[in-house]
Amino acid sequence: MSIFNVNPVTVDDYRRRALCRLPRFLFDYLDGGANAEATLAANVNDFDRFRLKQRVMRNVDQVDTATTLAGFDAAMPVALAPVGMAGMYARRGETQGARAADSQGIPFTCSTLGICSVEEITAATGKPIWFQLYMLRDREVIKSLLKRAEAAGVTTLVFTVDLPLPGMRLRDYRNGMIGTNLRSKLSKAAQLTTSPGWIFDVGIKGKPHTIGNLSDVVPDPDDLNEYKAFIDSQFDSSVTWDDIAWLRSIWPGKLIIKGVMEVEDAQAAVNAGADGLVVSNHGGRQLDSVASGIVKLPAIAEAVGDQCEIYLDGGIRNGIDVIKAVALGANGVLIGRPWIYALAAAGEQGVKDLLGTFQSEIRTGMALMGVNNLSELTPELVERV
Template sequence: MNLVPVSVSDYRRIAERKLPRFLFDYVDGGAYGEVTLARNVADFAGISPRQRVMRDVSSVDTSASLAGTDCAIPLALAPVGMGGMLARRAEIQAKRAADAAGVPFTLSTVSICSLEEVAEVSDRPFWFQLYMLRDRGVVTEILNRAWSVGVRTLVFTVDLAVVGERYRDVRNGIAGGASTWGRLRAGPLSYLSHPRWLWDVGLKGKPHTFGNLASYVPAATNPTQYRDWVGRQFDASVTWKDIAWLREQWQGQLIIKGVLSPEDGIAAAQAGADAVVVSNHGGRQLDGVASSVSTLPRVREAVPEQVSVLMDGGVRCGLDVFRAVALGADGVMIGRPWAYAVAARGEAGVRGLLEAFAREMSVALALCGVTSVAEVSRDLLILDNDRH
């Protein structure tokens, strides 16, 4: 394929061709009938920028600050589980690209590369995402490891008390339930039909362990076995009191990811969060819930002003970043976009993607007649209900 990728959909097309089917579906899919997955993207389309002309926009500044981190654009790379299965040591490649673009990279608990390996990329701090595991001793130890390698911003995911039903993962055998033929087709046969991936990632990209968890699951030898252990560690009894405990353990910035209601945004702030991420887990948990962008304004209005508000889910271009900021977000996180890009073109793909987001954000600012992120407001949008 000679496609020169520019948009997220371009990178997605290339990633679909390059990846074994089960891995592409793992990244691309959502819960149940994937209604919320589609809604996340579609609801951005109903938000029109209000174009303004004849303004001096000769100098446009897209820089911002997210949860105490200075960024070239108001965007951070979201945590992507099993990222290192998409490209050889993909988390390393993505961190390098994020450093070059001047935006934060967030490492997942269930990444292939470990905290220590990612920290070796550069002295630029990265963010780390964690779940509340049943074994609080493991949680405390991981927090200490993160702090020791320079992590000062913790992204704590709260919408995984149970794992959503993801039909694609069941069909492909990742979540169990597939027939012997289905597992064979998703595993060995899929690998053999993608020889470049098999050589570059399957063989040269080893080890395929969850780097942050290897010492806690020494008998595990592949991502599926680690996923099983993590699944058993998810704690459905967690409440906001546990977040208050976490706040006592963690001295850096604390971002609570997975808020989808004003009430939960307020509770997160009361538990000590410095920021919240309005998120439905990319449509991968409870299908049919509202899109993140439609929920964003109510959460922003509800939480205290000193608490930063980010959002993720459906962000596919720099114009979407502009839309989110205009609706009250301090910035956004992107997961699938960088996952597609790293699968398609490695570090160069993620760099290209982030450069495109920066250009598009700059154009949106200029053509709406403003020269900085601080000037972006709700007045620069026309929503569907404004047209009636």
């Protein structure tokens, strides 16, 4: 039976549809990880190392999945993570994702490297969003981006710290995603011929294909290679926690540090003034063979959970995974690949439907565990196997 003859429900359902719709180089850019992709797999598989306790004969007539994430009143402990070039996976994809998140009552995070600018995204919903940023060598560009974000109504900055240089994402080399030589161009052109629907809907009708937040700092905003050259020149491997303290001094809103995997770094983030942190290995896209986020979460939550908000990303594929993360100390989770799979497969409605499934899974799971509120999800309700 064709995958298009059944309704997509799970993340894997949407992933299979996205694979059929997208040019291979775009699908693998989203789907792949660093090197042998051991960490990419561990992020997902390690959730199976934790089991929930089922408890019966408790009054669960008032199950409530609502919470507050960085001051945002959220319908469930989930936010859409920043994903670079999301607008290449569906027409003006960031705006579709933001509208879907708004309809489901959860935060949306705009990537520095998104196709749509922060102004375009906030105009699409009329609501505040989160904004993700990297440390760039040109600090004036950072100041400019922060001013734009603040003017657009952003109140929460998600600052990524695990990218002093990009990881070795070998699928991108294989597919010609990285490289401007003739072989790479011919490879991408051949892959495009298999996706005529994408070419029309995104390639043609989805223009302009600029990196919206950086369009005023590159010589030719219509040339993605110009953006790549600029970004490559801006990776700053000299960054330390002193730079985060500087960032804290110029950003008036909430500050969440993304990319923390060790207790000592979590403590340093708090000391630098972070309001929250994301336990994250960049979705397995940076250093391969590091531990999964879910394994690292409990120790970090125990060390600094009373000093800042704790989030987890990487490997979350359903509402049960969300319950495990919250029970192990997270205030909430960020999902990246899942919402992009849904976006590529079924647009804004696909993201809405997937988020609806997540919320139903969270609510049902909580009821079967005998709890009514997220605050009742504690480590005692999780068994490690």
